Amino acid sequence: MKPILHISIVLYCLSNFWQVFAINFSTAQWGENLSKFKLGTFSGLDKYTFSKSEGYQTDSLLVIHNDKIIFEKFDNGYKKNQKHRIWSISKSISALLIGIAIEQKLLSLDDLVHQYYPMVNKKYSDKLKLKHLMQMSSGFDWSEGYESNPLNSDVINMLYINQHIDMATYTASRSFKYPPGKTFHYSSGETNLIMGILKKTMNKKKYDNYPWEKLFDPIGIKTATWQRDLSGTFVGSSYLFMSPQDLARVAYLVLHQGMWNNKQIVSKSFIEYLFNLAPSILSTVLKGKDHNDSYGAQWWLNKDIKSKKKKRSFKSAPEDTILGLGHHGQLMIIIPSEDLIIIRYASDKDGRIDIDKMLSLVLKAIK
Numbered sequence: 054m055k056p057i058l059h060i061s062i063v064l065y066c067l068s069n070f071w072q073v074f075a076i077n078f079s080t081a082q083w084g085e086n087l088s089k090f091k092l093g094t095f096s097g098l099d100k101y102t103f104s105k106s107e108g109y110q111t112d113s114l115l116v117i118h119n120d121k122i123i124f125e126k127f128d129n130g131y132k133k134n135q136k137h138r139i140w141s142i143s144k145s146i147s148a149l150l151i152g153i154a155i156e157q158k159l160l161s162l163d164d165l166v167h168q169y170y171p172m173v174n175k176k177y178s179d180k181l182k183l184k185h186l187m188q189m190s191s192g193f194d195w196s197e198g199y200e201s202n203p204l205n206s207d208v209i210n211m212l213y214i215n216q217h218i219d220m221a222t223y224t225a226s227r228s229f230k231y232p233p234g235k236t237f238h239y240s241s242g243e244t245n246l247i248m249g250i251l252k253k254t255m256n257k258k259k260y261d262n263y264p265w266e267k268l269f270d271p272i273g274i275k276t277a278t279w280q281r282d283l284s285g286t287f288v289g290s291s292y293l294f295m296s297p298q299d300l301a302r303v304a305y306l307v308l309h310q311g312m313w314n315n316k317q318i319v320s321k322s323f324i325e326y327l328f329n330l331a332p333s334i335l336s337t338v339l340k341g342k343d344h345n346d347s348y349g350a351q352w353w354l355n356k357d358i359k360s361k362k363k364k365r366s367f368k369s370a371p372e373d374t375i376l377g378l379g380h381h382g383q384l385m386i387i388i389p390s391e392d393l394i395i396i397r398y399a400s401d402k403d404g405r406i407d408i409d410k411m412l413s414l415v416l417k418a419i420k
Contacts, residue, residue, distance in 0.1 A: 095124050098414040102397070103128055108404020109382060112137060115297045117305070117394040118419050125297075129400065136276045136294040137398040140379030143279075144244045146268070146303055147289035148187065148351035151247060152311075152323035153267045159254040162187065162326075169250045170225035181233040183250060186243040187350040190333035192231035193224065195240040199380065208241045212291060219284040221249025237333040237348060241290035244351065245282075248289035257285065272306055272313050274299040291380070297396045304387050304394040307375070327352050328375055335360060353378050369413035382406055393419065 095116075102111050103126065112131045116124040127133065154160045162184040167173040173181055177192060185191050198206040207227075210216050216223035224242030231238070252260045264287065269277050276299050280292035287293075306312075311319035327350045335358070339346055346363050347354040355365045355374035365372060370388060377385035382399030386408075395415060399406070 095418050098124065098411070098418055099126065101414060102406070102411055107406070109401040109406045110399055111382070111406070112398040112400055113297045113396075114398075115301055115394075115396040116415055117301055117396075119392050120305075123419070131398065133298070134276060134296050136278060136296050136299075137383075138292070138294050138379075139300060139377075139383050139385075139398075140291050140381065141241070142300070142377035142379040142383050142385050143289055143291055143293035144241075144351045145377035145385065146264075146293060147244050147248055147287070148327055149268060149303070149307075149319050150251060150264060151183075151187065152319045152327070154251055154254060155323060156320050160250070164250070166191075166225065166246070166250070169253045170222065170246070172222065172226050174227075174229055177229050177233050183247070184350075185233040186247050186250075188234075188237070188331035188333060189239050189243055189348060189351075190234050190237055190331060191240065191243050191246075192229045192233045192236060193227040193238075193240065193242065194230035195224075195227060195238060195242055197239055197241060208290075211242055211245070212288070217282050219249075219286070220245040220282045220288065220290075221252075221284070221286050225249075234333060235336055237331060237337040237339070239348075244290040245286065245288060247351075249284075249286045252286050260285075268303075268318065271316070271318055272302045274302055297398055300385055301394055301396050304385050304396065308387050308389055308392070308394060326350060328354060330354060330356055330358070334358070349375075352376065367409045367412055369409050369416060374412075384408065386412070391416065391419065 102114050110129060112129050113127045114124065115122065131137065151160065155162065160183065162182065164183045165179065166181045166183065166186065167178040181191060196205055196207045199209065211220050211223055220242065224240075224246040227242070251263070255263070264277070264279060274295060276294075276296040278294040279287050281287050306318060307324060310321045311317055311324045329349055331348050331350065334346070334348055346366055347356040347358060353376040355367050355370055355376065356372050357363065357365050367374060371390050373388065373390050375387045382397065382401035382405065384395060384397040386395040387393070393415070
């Protein structure tokens with residue numbers, strides 16, 4: 054009888070662990086259990102994503118389809134409401150705050166950066182605009198290497214060494230390597246400069262509360278912690294923490310074009326702007342085989358670029374896929390045509406998950 058008992062216990066635990074939930078946004082809470090998870094549907098995804106033999110470490114995976122949680126699992130000691138550093142997904146959320154500020158007439162994408170940071174090098178100070186920072190095309194001379202090149206890394210120097218005192222000023226003081234708007238070059242410094250510009254449009258108290266008052270509280274986020282540098286600027290590039298379900302709220306807002314509970318939190322036109330291909334992508338020769346061939350404004354895209362004869366990075370997913378991607382494997386993936394949200398938290402240090410393979414397993418499971 055013992056083997057039968059053990060199997061019964063396992064099946065009971067599985068059926069209660071993988072469940073389908075409704076989302077009740079009118080109360081800003083995840084809804085009650087609707088139906089049991091169909092055993093086997095996500096076995097391939099589960100096995101691959103939580104593999105212990107490939108070097109990557111998935112801490113949590115959350116999949117939402119048609120406004121229902123269809124998969125949710127935690128590992129490595131992480132719990133449901135535990136916050137996790139989202140690294141560069143912070144950039145994508147910073148962009149939403151800029152959209153809100155623009156709607157309030159606090160900022161314009163055509164604002165010159167030197168209006169806020171006069172130390173911008175005079176070579177192109179009359180050309181560099183906020184929109185160039187948003188699309189990673191400032192032209193600043195910048196090295197974004199982490200573990201691969203720490204001694205010559207501007208981002209390491211900014212985040213961890215001398216320049217953490219005022220990251221925006223550090224970035225604004227860089228020399229130019231290219232004219233603004235002409236060359237795509239990914240830079241965490243540009244996002245921190247964006248957040249510094251936002252700070253200069255309001256008083257300290259308003260800035261301190263701005264992410265919560267304008268974004269987090271209206272969509273029911275309860276776990277957010279956002280670290281700042283010593284000048285008081287939110288580290289928009291890297292230092293935002295929240296739980297998986299709270300990050301899913303951000304994804305849901307974007308999926309629904311900035312609308313939450315019949316209230317427009319971020320304008321639809323700005324959401325559309327975020328996901329237009331940055332013009333500098335078309336004029337830049339990009340190197341490497343990573344996800345760096347299509348970018349909007351602080352968000353990664355998955356577009357075929359016909360003029361460059363470049364296929365999208367994640368071939369298993371459609372072209373309308375939009376992504377927030379963070380160091381060590383953090384993922385926020387939104388596929389509007391599939392009404393799909395994927396949130397992955399991870400500690401990938403010895404290996405990297407194949408995002409395209411993971412996407413193919415998710416898309417196969419929901420068909």
